[in-house]
Amino acid sequence: MDELARDLSRDLDAAFPRLVEHMSPRLYWGLRRMTGDGSHAEDLTQEALIRVYRALRDYPADRIEALRLEGWVWTIALNIGRNHLRDRTRRPTLVEETRDPVDFDPEPADTAAWQERLASLSRPQRTAVVLRHVVGLGIPEIAEATGRPEGTCKADIHRGLAKLKTIMEAEDDH
Amino acid sequence: MTIEQQLAELLGDRAPDRISEATALGTGLADGYDFYESPVGDIVVTFNPRGVSSVTLASEDYEDYFRSRFGRPLLRADAPGAWGRLIPERIEAGSPGRLPVDLRSVTEFQEEVLMQAASIPKGEVRPYGWLAVKVGNPKAARAVGSTMARNPIPLIIPCHRVVRSDGHIGAYSLGGPEQKWQLLTVEGARPDDLEDLAARHVRYLGNTSTGIFCHPTCRAIRRSKVENVEEVRDTRQAQELGYRPCSLCQPV
Numbered sequence: 001m002d003e004l005a006r007d008l009s010r011d012l013d014a015a016f017p018r019l020v021e022h023m024s025p026r027l028y029w030g031l032r033r034m035t036g037d038g039s040h041a042e043d044l045t046q047e048a049l050i051r052v053y054r055a056l057r058d059y060p061a062d063r064i065e066a067l068r069l070e071g072w073v074w075t076i077a078l079n080i081g082r083n084h085l086r087d088r089t090r091r092p093t094l095v096e097e098t099r100d101p102v103d104f105d106p107e108p109a110d111t112a113a114w115q116e117r118l119a120s121l122s123r124p125q126r127t128a129v130v131l132r133h134v135v136g137l138g139i140p141e142i143a144e145a146t147g148r149p150e151g152t153c154k155a156d157i158h159r160g161l162a163k164l165k166t167i168m169e170a171e172d173d174h
Numbered sequence: 175m176t177i178e179q180q181l182a183e184l185l186g187d188r189a190p191d192r193i194s195e196a197t198a199l200g201t202g203l204a205d206g207y208d209f210y211e212s213p214v215g216d217i218v219v220t221f222n223p224r225g226v227s228s229v230t231l232a233s234e235d236y237e238d239y240f241r242s243r244f245g246r247p248l249l250r251a252d253a254p255g256a257w258g259r260l261i262p263e264r265i266e267a268g269s270p271g272r273l274p275v276d277l278r279s280v281t282e283f284q285e286e287v288l289m290q291a292a293s294i295p296k297g298e299v300r301p302y303g304w305l306a307v308k309v310g311n312p313k314a315a316r317a318v319g320s321t322m323a324r325n326p327i328p329l330i331i332p333c334h335r336v337v338r339s340d341g342h343i344g345a346y347s348l349g350g351p352e353q354k355w356q357l358l359t360v361e362g363a364r365p366d367d368l369e370d371l372a373a374r375h376v377r378y379l380g381n382t383s384t385g386i387f388c389h390p391t392c393r394a395i396r397r398s399k400v401e402n403v404e405e406v407r408d409t410r411q412a413q414e415l416g417y418r419p420c421s422l423c424q425p426v
Contacts, residue, residue: 020194028189050200089255092199092206133181
């Protein structure tokens with residue numbers, strides 16, 4: 001990612017597709033786990049990547065190079081999730097022509113159950129657990145992305161996991 | 175498996191392809207395209223968040239053309255909601271109006287010339303030399319001609335209303351001279367009359383009753399009574415005959 005940040009600072013348009021390639025599965029699946037809604041996750045991911053591009057276009061090279069890219073991209077994505085999607089009328093919208101609706105790996109099995117378990121966590125816990133264990137972000141990145149202190153993030157993850165464990169044990173009892 | 179391991183499996187390998195395509199459109203790293211009708215047949219209009227970027231005949235290899243000229247890929251898309259609905263009416267009008275246009279592909283001089291050409295009213299024509307004077311560079315008639323040949327957005331930026339300095343209709347980039355002829359006919363500019371005047375070296379028409387001279391397609395001279403219209407070869411002759419230039423078409 002450091003190398004990518006450097007390349008983005010030198011030639012944004014040439015390097016940006018690599019950022020899209022790297023970040024879109026993480027954003028999409030992470031947001032899908034947080035929201036439980038595939039098409040909403042898709043919209044949020046697009047919007048986040050477009051805002052990331054615009055921000056990078058306005059930043060000086062040294063600022064781009066110094067970015068902790070993944071945490072910063074997630075900050076933008078979570079902000080959009082909090083606010084509403086806006087400003088879409090100024091962009092062209094893709095027309096899907098004869099596209100197979102399932103053109104990427106379908107849902108791994110048993111995710112419906114997981115979706116339900118995650119939905120029972122509080123929002124900060126769910127966000128922190130998904131970022132840590134689904135997306136694989138480090139604590140400093142999670143703190144940056146959520147705007148909460150590292151200690152709070154760790155506590156959210158800890159309590160979130162504990163709650164998931166309780167839920168699963170209760171499932172086993174039935 | 176631990177809970178942590180199970181959670182890690184909830185991350186898919188890939189995102190839907192639509193995400194990278196829609197992102198490319200939204201950032202302007204790719205342009206969208208759609209089909210429209212025009213007096214010269216079906217056309218392809220391309221656009222990005224900055225505005226309309228090109229117009230080509232649908233019968234041509236528009237994807238290859240676009241990529242080689244603009245260096246970006248094309249994706250089938252609907253034009254932006256904020257101004258996309260203006261496209262058909264601006265094709266019909268033959269001027270950008272409030273439709274945003276993306277002219278990053280041309281130089282600053284060329285952009286100035288193109289926007290000046292966009293001010294030529296429908297049904298009228300102006301010579302290259304006139305445009306050169308209007309952009310403050312009377313010697314640039316040839317550069318104006320090559321700018322018209324490179325107009326990325328024909329029809330909406332009406333380069334078909336720009337004719338040779340000798341008054342002949344001349345070449346056209348969207349197809350060829352027949353298409354230019356056809357467009358001018360549809361707009362009521364009567365290209366055969368213009369060719370006839372050009373062949374006789376008549377550049378202007380004067381109104382003997384008002385003492386004003388015009389470009390032959392100017393709406394002021396077209397409203398004049400036929401018996402008052404006099405053929406004028408050039409500005410020098412107009413001066414000798416005591417004519418003043420029309421304030422509408424500003425012959426120079």
